[in-house]
Amino acid sequence: MHTSLNKKALLVALVVTLACVVISFYGSRKLQNFDPALIAYLFGTLFALFGGIYRYCVWLQRPPTWMYFRRTWQFVFSGSFFVHLYYLAADSVKNLLFQRFIYPRGKKRWIAHFLLATGCMAAFAITIPLTLGWINFTLDPATALDPGTTRLYYANFFGFQVMSFKLGSVMAFLIFHALTWCSWLVIAGAVFFMVRRMTNAGLIATQTFEGDLLPLILLIIISVTGLGLNYSYAFMKGMAYDFMAVTHAISVILFLVWIPFGKFFHIIQRPAQIGAHIYKKEGMKRGMAVCPHTGQAFATQLHVDDLKTVTQQLGFDFTLENGSSHLDFSPEGKRSLLAKAHLQARQEGGNLFG
């Protein structure tokens, strides 16, 4: 196993993390808007950022990943830039925001994943800026001192006022309980997947506890204790609040620290799918590769050529004696070639069976 420190990745991760610290310091108006109660979450978030960027950079340096990364941006920035940008945006909405590719794998699976992903992404969008002090809420001083009026609340982003709402309004209820809604979405999705993982024979055979079940358990603990924080003071007179707060903090920090290493890294990897789509689309424009055996187009010529480079970089050499490559053949062509070679060997052996 490769365990040495990757200097390039370390440098990028350090720079990005430091930049985040600087932005957060000034974004929270020199920590004026920073909530000290969230200090543990802050370190968890910074570690997740550092670890996430580090692993992403290590991942990008693998030859096949780098090929896709390089090609994607090369295509986006060449020729019809805005057409590509539109495709990038549309495909991101379809496949990242709505995870449309899961729908054909199972309608219920898609609904569950959509709930889970939406709950997680919305919770990220709320908690990360809150933790870093980018968002804060203030009470309007004028209405706060006047008992006759409804108090006005401001939401500020980087210290700039972006919206206001009245306390006690429907808007206030929705905003203050935003994480509650997220928790219910996550619980619904995670419970569905938990049941699926405990009943589907194929999954039972191949899943691992730490790779597949623990992430779901962790998400359920986070959501249940998160809900508990709210329900403890809303309905239970503050009972078990400390327990909820500590368990919630521990589980969330574990989750954050684990993002770069475990199953949650797929959230960060998934946009590569958009790159693969652009790669295929652009490759088709450039022309298809035809299999010498079947005589039919089977992949883009760009893909076949790039794979020859990537396999060479990885230490494989499928070059044939005539200068062409085994990779020039389609999957069906390769299977037939193997059968033909086998037949020839059997014929030379003097017996078709043995």
Add this chain to the structure above:
Amino acid sequence: MEVTAYKTDMEFFVDMQRCIGCKACEMACAECETNGHQSMIHVNYVERAVSIQTTVQVCMHCDDPVCARVCPADAISKDDFGVVHSANTARCIGCSNCVMACPFGVPIKEEKYDMMMKCNMCYDRTSAGKKPMCATVCPSQALFYGTREEISRMRPNSTPVNTFIFGQQTVTTKVNIMMPKGSTHLKVH
């Protein structure tokens, strides 16, 4: 995957000259739970214009799997038993690198799922000490799963070979192909 009854003395032996194209293995393959009841085995005519010969192809489970190495998303893994598993559904980005790079033409890109799928030697069965579905139904024993002793008794004039030469590249696999006695490798081109 942690607690298994995988039998390490059992091996896969393929002899495509014995394939009669009945496609019983295709039907059986669709019984595999790890494929989500989708057939992953390949049965195709070798050269339909001149011959009725069919060939059957399961995943050969390479010692150094090219599919896993060319995967940009680290979605394919090989376990301690040497079984190369189908793509991790959360990671696979459906790029088809594995489909195009596999020297045996095994992985399948399921366009509707935007994901690769392939034979994982019926891991739900083999991890429980059972035989892969295809090998249990093959009437001509083109696909055979058992011990080395069994196969040498059944095929005294053949030798199992797991070394394949594709031009400059030598590939060794977990799955064997039955070759004339004394053979050490199969040169494909």
